[in-house]
Structures are given as C-alpha cells and as structure tokens.
Amino acid sequence: MIPIDYFVGLSVLMFVVGIAGVLLRRNALVVFMSLELILNAANLLFVAFAAYYELLAGQLFVFFVMTVAAAEVAVGLALIVEIFRAKKSIDVDQMSSMKG
Amino acid sequence: MDGTMILEWLIKSLILILTMTVGFAYVTLYERKLLARIQVRIGPNRAGPFGVLQPVADGIKLIFKEELTPTNADKLIFILAPVLTVIPALIIGAVVPWGTEVSIFGRVVKLYLADINIGVLYLMAVTSISVYGLALAGWSSNNKYATLGGLRAMAQMISYELALGFAMIVPVMMAGSMSLVDIVESQKSIWFAVVQPLAFVIYFIAALAEINRSPFDMPEAEQELTAGYHTEYSGMKFALFFMAEYIKMIAISMIGASLFLGGYRGPFIDLYPALGPLYLFIKVVVILFVIIWIRATLPRIRYDRLMQFGWKILFPLALLNVFITAVVLVWAGG
Amino acid sequence: MENNLLFSLAPWAVLLPVFGLLLNLVFGKRLGEKGIGLIASLATGLAFLVSVLLAIALSRHPEATVVPLADWITVGQLNLAWAFRVDTLSVTMMLAVTGVGTLIHVYATGYMHKDVRHQGDPGSYRRFFVYFNLFIVAMLLLVSANNYLMLFVGWEGVGLCSYLLIGFWFNKGAEGIGNARAAKKAFVVNRIGDFGLLIAIFLLFWNFGTLEFDGIFAAAAKAAPALVLVITLFMLLGVTGKSAQLPLYVWLPDAMAGPTPVSALIHAATMVTAGVYLIARSSPLYIQVPAAQMTVAWVGALTALFAATIAVGQYDIKKVLAYSTISQLGFMVAAVGMGAYVAGMFHLVTHAFFKALLFLAAGSVIMGMEHGEEQSAHGRAPGDAHSLDPQDMRNMGGLQGRMRTTFWVYLAGALALSGIAPLSGFFSKDEILAAAFRNMPVLFILLLAAAFLTAFYMGRQIFMVFFGKARSAAAEQAHESPPVITVPLIILAVLSVVGGALNLPGVHSLGHWLEGSLAHTPTVEFIAGVALLSLAVALAGLFLAWMVYGQRRMPFKDTDPLARSLGGLFTAVYNKWWVDELYQAVILRPYQQLSDLLARTVDMGWIDGTVNGLGSAARSFAGQLRRLENGYVRSYALTIFLGVVAIMAYLFFR
C-alpha cells in the first residue's frame, strides 16, 4: 500500500530532529526527550520493516525497546532530579565538572 | 464498509456521547440527592418536580458565568486543558458493550461500538493519558495550589495505574481474551467478582483513585489546595472539568460492571437481547451508589498515606493476585 | 667406599665456616669475645680438619673427584651445579688457606682484643670475625669450585671481604676517610681485573657452551689458538687485579689500612694467591698458547723486580711487607707463566707460611709499639697520644731485647723470605730461578735482581726494627705480646723453617702430589749452580744491608742513610716511582674530566634536555588537547555525531 521508503523517510526526519535536539538544546529534560524521539524513529523503522517482511520479531524488538526506554527514563529522571538538587539547574552545560 | 455501516457507527457514537453527557447531568443530581439523604437533608427540590431540572439550571448558570483567565497563565494550554480532560472520559466507553445483537427495523445491530481484540489495552491507554488535562490545567494556571494539585494528580495516577492494570489483567486471564465482549460472554456462568473478589476490590479502589474521587480526591482537596488544579477555572471550562469527573465515574462503573459483574448479562438475556442495556444501567447505578456512599462516609486520606497505600499495599496485593491466578489457571488448565 | 665417604666431606669445608659466621652473626652479641673467637677459630680449624681428611683420601686416590651438592643454574643447555672439585691442586690450596687461616684466627683473637680497644670500638670484634669467616667461605669456594662461575662467586666473595676488611676501621685514616678510600681503591682496581675475568668466562661459555673445568679443557684442546690467547690474556687481567701484578698492583699497599691479621691472611697468604691458583687451574689453556705464557712470565718477573725496588724505600713496616708480597707474587706468576706450576705452587705455600709469619710478627711489633706508647704517654697531653706512628720503622730500633720471641720468629721469616738455605724460601725460590734459568734467561736475571733486593730490604728492616738503639720513647717501653699471639707465630716460624721439606730437590714430594691435577707439567730439576748463585745473592743483599744499616747505628729520626748515597733514585723509590700519581694523571684525571663532560654536558644538557623537552612538549600538547575535554556533554555528543557523519559518508561513497 504505502512504499516503505515513506516510513523510512519519516523515520530519518525524526532521527535527525532528535539528534538536533540532543546537540542544540541545553535543557537536560529536552535532551532526554530528544533521545526518546531518536528511539522512536528506530521503532518506527522496526515496525515498518516488520510489516514489510511480515516478521513479527520487529514488533517484539520495539516492545523491548519500549521497556528498556521506560527503565532508562526512570533512572535518567531520577538522575536529573538529583543533579537539580545539587546544581539548582538542569542546564547540561552546567554539568561540566565532576564535582558534585 | 458501506454507507449504512458508517451511519450506524455515527449513530452509536452519538448515542454513547449523549448518554454520557446526559448521564453526567443526572449523576450530579443523583449524588446531591443521595448525599442529602445520607446527611438527613432533602437536597435540591426547587427546579422541577423532585428537582429534576436542577442540572439544567446549573448548566445554564455555568454557561453565563464570566470566563476568567489569570494574568500570567499559559493561555493556550489553559484553554486546552479542560478539553484534554473531557476527551478521554468520552472515548473510554467506546469498547464497553451494552448488549448483544438486536434487530432494529429488520437490521441486525450490534450493541457495542467496537469489539477490538485489544479492548482492555485500549482502556489502559486511555486511562493513562487522561491525566494530562489535570496536570496541564494545574500548571498553566500559574497558581501554586493549582500546580500542586496537578502534580498530585499525576503522581497519584501513575501510582494507581499499576494496581488498576493488574486488577484488569485478571478478567483478561480468566476469559483468555482482551476483548470486553469476550470477557462479558465468559461470565455467563458466574461473575468474575465472585471468583475474584480481591481483583474486584482492587479495581474499585484503584479506579476511585484514578478518577480522583473521594476518599482519594487529593488533587482538589479544598482544605489544603483550595480547589486544586481547577482553582483558577470558572464558567464553561470549570463545567468541563466537572463533566469529565462525572463521566469518568460512569465510565469506570460501566467498565467495572463489564469486567467483574457480568456487564449486560442478566436473566433472560439470551431470549431478549434488548434487555442488555437495562441490566448494564442497573449495575452502573448500583456502583454509582456505592461510590457516592463512600464519598459521604469516608474522610479524605492523607497524601503520604495515599502513596504508601498504593505502592505498599495495593500494588503488591494486585501482583500477588495475578500470580496466584496465573498459577491456578495453568494448573487447572494444564 | 671409605674414600667416597671422605670425599663427600668436601662441602663441609665450606659449610662449617658458614655455620661459624651465622652463629656469630646471630648470637655474637651474647657470646662475648671469647665465644666469638672460639667459634670462628673452631669453624676454620674444623675446615682445616676436613681439608686434611680430603688430603688423606686423595693420597690413596689421586684422581680428581667432583662432589656435587645441589643444582644451581639450569638454563637451556647450561647446567651449572654447586659442585666441589677435590683434586690435589684444590686441596693444596684448601690446606694452605685453612691451615694458615686457623693460625691467623687464633692470633686475631688476641690481636683484635687489643686492637678494638685501641681503636675505641670494642663492639666491632664480632664484625671482624664474621667477615673473617665469610672470607674463609669465599676463599674455599674459589679454590674448590668445579666450574668457572662458582669460582667467580668465590673470586667476588673474597674481593668483597677484602673490601670490608680493608675498610674495617672505615672512620680512621687520613682525614677520617683514608681507610675507606683505601678499601674503595682496592675494590675498584679489583673490579677492573674482575672485568677481565668475566670477559674470559663469557668467552669460554660462548665458545665452549659450558663452564665446567673438564669440559672446557677438553674442548679447548681443539679450539683456535687465537681464541685461547684472547681468553687467557683476559684471564691474566683478572690475575693482575687479584694478585696485585703490574699494572694493577696499586691497591695492595693501600690495603695495609686493614688490621694486621687481615693483611696477613688476605693480602699475603691466601686471597692474593688466587690469581696464581687461577693460572695453575687453567694451565691446560695456557699451555696451548706460548705467547700468553710469555706474557704472564714477563708480567710476573717485572712485577717482582719493580715491587722489590719500591720496598727498599719504604719506612712503614707493613708497607715494606706489602711490596715484598707483590714482589713474591711476581715470582709465583713468573713461575706459572714459565710453566713451572709446581714451583709456583710450592712458593705459594711457603710464602703463605713466612709472609703470614712476617705480617703477624709485624703486628706483634706494632702492638708492642702501641703498648709502649701508651706507657710513655702517661703524663702527656691526651691530644698528643697518636702523634707517633707505631708502624714507622724510623721510630723503632733495638726491639730485639724487649721482644725476644717476636725477634726470633721475625728473623726466621725474614731469612726464609730472603732465600737463605736451608729455610723454606730458599727451596721454593730456587726452583723458580732454576726454571727461569732453563727457560728464559732474561727473566732469570730480573728475578735474580729481585731476589737480591729482597734480601737487602729484609735485612734493612731487621736492622732498623730490632737492632740499634730505640729511636722513640714507645720503642723503649715496648713489651712482648701474650702467648695467644706468640704461639701461632712460633708454629708459623717452624713451618717457615722446615717448609722446604715439602718439595726437596730430588724428592719432589709436592711435584708428585700435584701430578694428580697438573700431570702435564715438567718437574724442574735442581741446578746446583743456580742454587749457589741465589744463595750468594741473598747473602750479599743481607751483607749490604748490614753495611748500610747495621754497621753504623742509625741516628734517631734521621734520614735514611741510603738516601744520601742514592740521592734522586731513592726519592723515586720512596715515592713508589710516582705510579699512583701517574695513574692519577693519565687515567683518573681524564676519566674524571670525561665523566664530568658526560654528566654535565651530555647527561644534564642533551639527554635531560631531550627528556625534559619531550616531557614539556607532551605537557603542552596535552594542554592543547585538554581543551577538547571541556566537560560539556554536548561537545562530546557533537564529536560522536561527527564520527557518525563521517562513517555514513564512507558507507555512502564506498
């Protein structure tokens, strides 16, 4: 029905936007969200190719990615909260020294 | 997929929404009357006989109220938030069946909007996103009470969603399907509430917390946070929050009835399928009665107790219940 | 069977002194001086007993026997063991070492008792005997080794002990470091020789693949003469270091800074003869290359004459004996160089007797002088106590009346050394002269001159020390030494007198005995004319000495009568031909300047500069590089992203 390249193109766009977010935004939370966007771009590809090859494994992989993303977010946000407590800021450029 | 099919869907959707909105209006009256009775009062009785026109009067009053927007509020989200609150409440009922097939004007009509094989998942998905409206409302008001209310709503919902999900998994496991129609049909012999009382109780408690009903109405605890997330709202926007709350009450009653109390099933349902909606209505009214009864009886729980109760009692219990159910099912089935 | 049992005793010769030194090391503090001396002497004495038993065993079974003790080094094809070689040569050395060693140990118990008090440090008594036993251990290892590496261990061990004992009073001497400096000099000069020996050992292993004596000698018979020549000449360098030959003899006179028993044992009787032993042991190598033999002989003969001339001009009683030792070692080296191994070994043994005797007797004299000085020092200011040198012969004189025993034994030793018949020195030296006469007439003349000078300086010493009038208050008050000192002296004197019996002309008992290990050496026949000539020369030397020193009584503290008649020549001899100064100017000063150049310019300038430059370059580069590590997560992410872009570009254009 729909050419797979459309999905790939959409995924590429999401991926690049995610990378741009990681590189350009200073807000640690937005950086984190951009990471989630990158993951999602990959997920979209997985699902698209799962349908393309009619292999369910692609969808399963997305499932695992989501679970691990949830774990990652739990720890990451906890970290950000701790960093905010210490630095009173979530500017990633403020986290440039190893001292707490 | 022909035209009549789409028409039928549209009609059914309209009926659902109208039922919900009208139902909301009369649940408020129901609640006020009931509370009054429990508190040995009479309740609203001026507008129409027995006060049946009271919701209409309230509605008109709210429509003409002045719309206030705080100076430093985030206007877009301030307006968006009530809408975001209502939409999940309205669409959550889509997968709940009202009955089996009936023939109207010679046409077989299924008395449910959608029988998707991921019905329960749909319920959970919609439940999980319904918190946005509250949170955004609290945040966009630029009011610390409102913001705290929004935060509380979020924390509370994330906490109780787990227990809710585990409680909802139990009927899925018993029925072997995620479709609510299948679940209702598999309660032909016995209600799941009878064989799984613990799951039903957990579902009921968690659902109360999900919709922020008393005794879990921390986000709008007037003693601490004036009115919580909707402190700054007035007029029609406030009405939307109000509406969402009561529609959600109806929705969880319907879902609870379907999952645990046999849904539309009752005596002679196989002979007269049209009885289905009636049975469901009765069950919903009973559950609503209990919800209002609880509001009238129990004091509000303290916030830290609320979280502790959710994480340390309800969640482990639900998990244990799922575990035991799974073991028994495999044992019996294998 | 019985023989095997006796042979298996060989390791005990080494182990017993080890036990002695360990006992003294661990328990010495509690044992007291008597206990320490007893243990040390007993250990050496028992080692002597073992040597005697080995000699008895060998007399029945003259073939060389190897007694393995333990594995040592097993690397690839090299398989070295702690193995003891028991043959007549090594047992002869062992007997000399332990026998003389025991006597000197006994002597030292008495001598050091006084000495440590005189030097003001009684606590060092134990240290002395620990070192002494250690020396015996190392020396026995040296002479009983079955391979060159084990020999080298002993070689280095005796060098170490020599260093330790020369510097025994390391805080004494000129400017408070004179003795330490002497010890250092001995060590450094010995290192030069050891370097030669090491090269020789490396070459042996490189070419023959083994270090066992038998294996090497068997392989060397088929080796190229040039190779053997190189090896033997490097070995000779080691010999000149250890046995104080030209040009490395300079350390031995300074080594007299050690206590007198040390001079007697190490620097006269045993250690310095190790070179002679080495050549005798390596005789199969030397016999192959006549050029090496000739070099050895020339070195020995020149050393004998050269040292003898210096000895004439010395005033220090021990220095005279030291140069005499060098001279006599030259005799031995010349003998082994000429292939007269038996003669060399014979002289080695007799020299051990009489030179040890002379040193010990000199020690007795010195002690007597010190005693006398302490007596006469009563009433004088304490600061002047050491103004008088108790070793300077000009302060002595007329001691024959006050120290009778010492005088008689000293006389016996001096006559033996001078080569007066029928004392032991006569026979052994005569045998060397006969060999020289037969083989190398030029060397014969050199050695004969040395023998004349030997008799002259010994006579000079006797007359200066024992005859005439006392030339100082100390000499007037000098006392005879106690029996613990005189008894070993008497024993040694007896040995010096009758030692010639070991290898009487015509009987050649030592020659036959040594045939077991030196079978290829010809027996040197007695030549009556040469014997008479040498005797005449010795008597002439003594007579000349009487003419110069005995006839007219030497005035108190006057210049040497010889200096008046010889003039500048005597000054040259007195200053040891300025050899030390020559070395200082020719070798040491340029060496120090080169070191200075290397240290300051090359090391501190170039090498340090290079290293520091590298360091600072790395640091500045790192300082630039550090800017990349700015701590900004986004920078790191950007860097990673650049990598991704590059990889994508590669994948695209691939």
Add this chain to the structure above:
Amino acid sequence: MLITYLIFGVFGLVVAASALGMLLSRNAVYSALFLVLNFATVAVLYLILGAPFIALVQITVYAGSIMVLFLFVIMLLGAEKMPPGEPLRGHRWLAIVFGLVFLAELVLFLIYRGGMQAVVNAPSLEFGSPAAVGMMLFQKYTLPFEVTGFILVVATVGAILFTRGEGFKSRKRTLGITSGDKAE
C-alpha cells in the same frame, strides 16, 4: 488506496511537525506535549502497519507513563524555561551544519539505495495481535523478556536509591556512618 495515502500523509505531517515543534519550543512543557502528540501519531502509523498491540503499548508506555513522568519532573523542578545564553560558541553552527549534512546523507541513501517501488503488503488482521505477540514473546523470546524484566527491577531500585537521597543520608548520619562526621 487513496485514503490510506491520505491518512499517512496527514499523520506523517503531524509526526514531522510535532517533532520539529518539540525541537523548537522554548518551553519544555510544550516540547513534552509535542512529543506526546508525536508518539500518539506514531501509534496511529503503527496501526496502519498492522501492529495494534504495539500501537496501544506505545500510547500506554510512552504517552501515558514516560511523558507523564517527564511532565511531572518539569513541573516539579520548575524547569520549563532556561535562562538565555549559549556558552559553546560555534557549537550551534557546527551542529546545524553537520546535522544538515547528515540529513542529506540519509536522504541520498534513501534515493540511491532505497527501493521506491517496495510496498508494504496489507498485513493480515491477526499479524500483530496480542495473542501472536504474546506467543512469540513467551516462546521464542523468553530469555530477552526475562532480562528486560530484570533490567526494569534494577532500574526501579536505582531510581529509588537516587531519589530517596536526603532521607537515606540523614538516617546514615544519625547512625554515625558517614566519614565526614568522624572527621569532625
């Protein structure tokens, strides 16, 4: 089918616009909301691709839990807006330039290496159903599933340990465990 293209076109536009919106929003709350929108529309794309289970899990997990958490943290910390200022001069331009290069590379890849005629077949109804996914998950991918569960537990414990912070420390202090107190 035109309608499928239409649906894809509309939702694809929403996906792209919401992603850009997330990137460009000054306000972190808006960023989060755009991302929620993005996830929800991606979920719709999943439905088109025959993955209803994954689509609803996407909404439940991403939109319902993860983004709620994000929003919660943003509101809790009051970190909606950052003070202006760019400490890394040049970084922004470098990132933009190379981002465009990267995008160009990927697009070129797509053009030269992609097969435009490759078409997603219409997936059958049972393809991505919970039953099918569940069967595969518990039969073929049991070990990864268990590992994922373990990771979740570890992450939970880690998150709790991180955020209990003050209380944990103060309890330690009362017990006199911290070295800092001993130094005093």
